[in-house]
Amino acid sequence: MREITFSQATLEAMDEEMTRDETVFVMGEDIARQGGIFGQFKGLPAKFGSDRVKDTPITETAIVGACVGAALAGMRPIADMHFADFVGVCMDEIFNQMAKIHYMFGGQKTVPMVLRAPDGLINQAAAQHSQSLESWFMHVPGLKVVIPSNPADAKGLLKSAIRDDNPVIYFEHKSLFSRKGPVPEEEYFTPIGKAKVVTEGSDVTLVSYSLCFNHALEAAQMLGKEGISVECVDLRTISPIDKDTILESVAKTSRLVIAHEAVKQGGVGAEISAIVAEEGIDYLDAPIVRVGAPFTPVPFAKPLEMAYRVTPQKIADAIRKMF
Amino acid sequence: MCAKPVTKKTPSSIKKYDKELLNHFYDVMSKIRFFEQNIQEKFLAGVIPGFVHVYIGEEATGTGIMSNLTKKDYIQTTHRGHGHTIAKGADPKRMMAEIFGKKAGFCKGKGGSMHIADFSVGMLGANGIVGGGYTLATGSALANKMMGKKEIAVVFFGDGASNRGTFHEAANMAAAWKLPVLFVCENNQWASTTPYRTTTSVEDIADRAQGYGMPGVIVDGNDVFAVYEAAKGLIENIRKGEGPALLECKTYRIGGHFVGDPEMYRTKEEVQKVFTENDPITRFETRVLAEKVMSQAELDEIKSNARKIIEEAVDFAMQAPEPDPAELYQDLYV
Numbered sequence: 229m230r231e232i233t234f235s236q237a238t239l240e241a242m243d244e245e246m247t248r249d250e251t252v253f254v255m256g257e258d259i260a261r262q263g264g265i266f267g268q269f270k271g272l273p274a275k276f277g278s279d280r281v282k283d284t285p286i287t288e289t290a291i292v293g294a295c296v297g298a299a300l301a302g303m304r305p306i307a308d309m310h311f312a313d314f315v316g317v318c319m320d321e322i323f324n325q326m327a328k329i330h331y332m333f334g335g336q337k338t339v340p341m342v343l344r345a346p347d348g349l350i351n352q353a354a355a356q357h358s359q360s361l362e363s364w365f366m367h368v369p370g371l372k373v374v375i376p377s378n379p380a381d382a383k384g385l386l387k388s389a390i391r392d393d394n395p396v397i398y399f400e401h402k403s404l405f406s407r408k409g410p411v412p413e414e415e416y417f418t419p420i421g422k423a424k425v426v427t428e429g430s431d432v433t434l435v436s437y438s439l440c441f442n443h444a445l446e447a448a449q450m451l452g453k454e455g456i457s458v459e460c461v462d463l464r465t466i467s468p469i470d471k472d473t474i475l476e477s478v479a480k481t482s483r484l485v486i487a488h489e490a491v492k493q494g495g496v497g498a499e500i501s502a503i504v505a506e507e508g509i510d511y512l513d514a515p516i517v518r519v520g521a522p523f524t525p526v527p528f529a530k531p532l533e534m535a536y537r538v539t540p541q542k543i544a545d546a547i548r549k550m551f
Numbered sequence: 552m553c554a555k556p557v558t559k560k561t562p563s564s565i566k567k568y569d570k571e572l573l574n575h576f577y578d579v580m581s582k583i584r585f586f587e588q589n590i591q592e593k594f595l596a597g598v599i600p601g602f603v604h605v606y607i608g609e610e611a612t613g614t615g616i617m618s619n620l621t622k623k624d625y626i627q628t629t630h631r632g633h634g635h636t637i638a639k640g641a642d643p644k645r646m647m648a649e650i651f652g653k654k655a656g657f658c659k660g661k662g663g664s665m666h667i668a669d670f671s672v673g674m675l676g677a678n679g680i681v682g683g684g685y686t687l688a689t690g691s692a693l694a695n696k697m698m699g700k701k702e703i704a705v706v707f708f709g710d711g712a713s714n715r716g717t718f719h720e721a722a723n724m725a726a727a728w729k730l731p732v733l734f735v736c737e738n739n740q741w742a743s744t745t746p747y748r749t750t751t752s753v754e755d756i757a758d759r760a761q762g763y764g765m766p767g768v769i770v771d772g773n774d775v776f777a778v779y780e781a782a783k784g785l786i787e788n789i790r791k792g793e794g795p796a797l798l799e800c801k802t803y804r805i806g807g808h809f810v811g812d813p814e815m816y817r818t819k820e821e822v823q824k825v826f827t828e829n830d831p832i833t834r835f836e837t838r839v840l841a842e843k844v845m846s847q848a849e850l851d852e853i854k855s856n857a858r859k860i861i862e863e864a865v866d867f868a869m870q871a872p873e874p875d876p877a878e879l880y881q882d883l884y885v
Contacts, residue, residue: 253697279697280697284724285720285723285724285727287720287723287724289686289716289717289720290686290689290717290720290721290723290724292686293685293686293687293689293690293717293720293721294686294687294689294690294693294721294724295690296686296687296690297627297675297686297687297688297689297690297691297692297693297694297704298690298691298693298694298697299690300625300670300675300676300687300690300691300694301625301675301690301691301694301695301698301704302694302698303694303697303698305690320680320683320717321683321686324679324680324683325678325680325683325687329676330882330883330884330885331661331882331883332658332661332662332666333657333658333661333662333666333668333670333676334656334657334658334659334660334661334662334882335659335881335882336657336658336668336669336670337668337670337675338885369883370883370884372884392885393885394884394885468884
């Protein structure tokens with residue numbers, strides 16, 4: 229299969245969906261003239277025009293709010309957040325407007341929009357340009373939250389998100405944009421709400437997602453050589469969460485580790501731990517282990533950032549301690 | 552750069568208005584008044600749950616503006632949105648049912664007073680967040696422009712909400728992109744319980760239009776004719792593609808911030824003085840009779856019909872069934 233970058237994969241998804249449906253458009257800061265800071269919009273303005281690939285004022289509040297309003301008026305907008313860290317600026321538009329309108333108004337109108345949010349650690353970008361905030365949004369009913377780990381799912385999930393009639397937040401890790409991976413040439417969709425067992429194993433279930441899922445695979449490889457068989461589950465969707473796949477895997481392996489780049493406290497791992505404690509405690513032969521970032525803002529200096537970062541080694545170490 | 556805002560005067564004569572429009576003004580204002588009086592009464596009797604905010608004394612603004620719109624134009628309204636919703640043409644029965652928390656309501660009892668919407672008449676939602684509607688209206692206007700439609704979006708807000716940052720962000724975007732949005736400030740003098748002038752940098756909210764390069768107009772919000780004319784001119788220009796405008800309607804909130812508000816921040820005398828001297832409905836009656844464009848009998852007939860429609864809406868809402876608890880999860884996702 230051909231290999232393309234994560235960034236190219238998202239571009240293809242945008243291109244295909246904008247070609248198919250003229251109500252799909254995208255707006256955000258620095259996306260048209262510059263092509264997006266990670267090249268993820270390169271070439272789209274030339275093909276679709278500056279009306280459908282819009283450079284906006286620096287105004288996250290109006291970007292998201294206007295996308296909600298446009299969705300109510302019959303469009304299928306995509307908002308680009310530039311950096312996921314900026315979601316705080318437009319939080320009301322996300323959780324009080326975008327997420328609630330369909331339910332609060334008794335299902336009169338859907339809000340078919342996608343919020344693209346580049347997140348995660350890259351280039352020592354420090355406290356306000358590096359965060360992983362996905363767990364905030366699994367606490368909000370009405371939102372769907374997806375978070376691909378590789379180019380194929382990046383394309384498949386973005387296409388699914390654009391076609392979904394619910395508002396979808398699409399987190400894309402900044403360090404993944406330049407990574408290559410196999411992506412089918414024919415059209416396909418990655419289903420929202422379905423996790424994927426990527427490597428089967430028998431000793432421990434390792435649930436992760438986004439860039440960190442790649443660290444999980446590396447950790448599993450190391451441990452495999454040491455005789456520990458790790459089943460790696462790529463969550464892909466944070467909300468609605470695929471309980472069944474997680475519980476089935478834990479039923480098989482009897483051990484559960486969740487790893488994510490976000491801070492451990494109140495993270496996605498906490499929710500998964502609670503689900504398994506409530507619904508699958510009898511499967512477990514060992515306490516659940518969570519691997520996440522320490523409870524600090526993302527620090528700047530290299531040694532500090534390295535101390536903060538979840539790595540394949542840290543995941544492997546945590547798993548070794550379970551045996 | 553646009554000039555300082557202009558104050559639009561009332562038309563010197565109202566003889567030019569056709570009967571249908573005059574009847575419409577009086578019918579809508581009367582329905583709003585009866586609707587809100589019934590809401591007050593039922594809320595204080597403990598029959599209506601939640602929070603309700605009534606529009607008494609401000610009927611002329613919503614009525615004058617909405618009389619320039621079609622059902623295909625969009626509006627975004629506020630927590631004080633019953634009047635706008637009636638003026639936009641929503642069925643008072645389903646509105647009342649929603650406010651009573653009944654399944655027959657516009658939102659199946661999931662919204663309540665602060666979250667009414669009726670998409671079938673272009674009423675895209677009340678908003679419990681003060682200043683929450685600006686960016687949404689801007690986006691709906693953007694969609695209309697992109698789709699080549701001539702319809703516009705109108706967002707209502709108060710003097711208090713004019714201090715939200717969302718106003719700035721939406722006004723800038725709408726003006727930068729020449730979007731068909733009318734920003735309507737209903738300056739009712741009170742930001743919740745605070746006199747707006749103690750927390751607002753300008754006397755006239757319309758002054759702020761200049762900063763966005765859009766026209767600003769001030770009008771007596773308790774004069775339905777003046778509001779209608781001011782909105783008409785601005786809306787015609789917006790429909791032509793000239794970009795957004797800001798209309799400030801000077802009015803006064805007769806009720807408290809919410810029904811049940813003890814109103815420790817003002818005197819009953821102050822409120823009564825405004826209501827006696829400046830009630831938009833009384834002013835309408837006085838003027839149409841003085842200029843002999845409507846008769847007392849015509850007014851009485853419209854008023855009595857409006858009262859009947861609202862009383863039927865109350866009966867309908869009182870008798871309508873509540874939602875079934877099993878509906879809790881409905882409409883969460885599509």
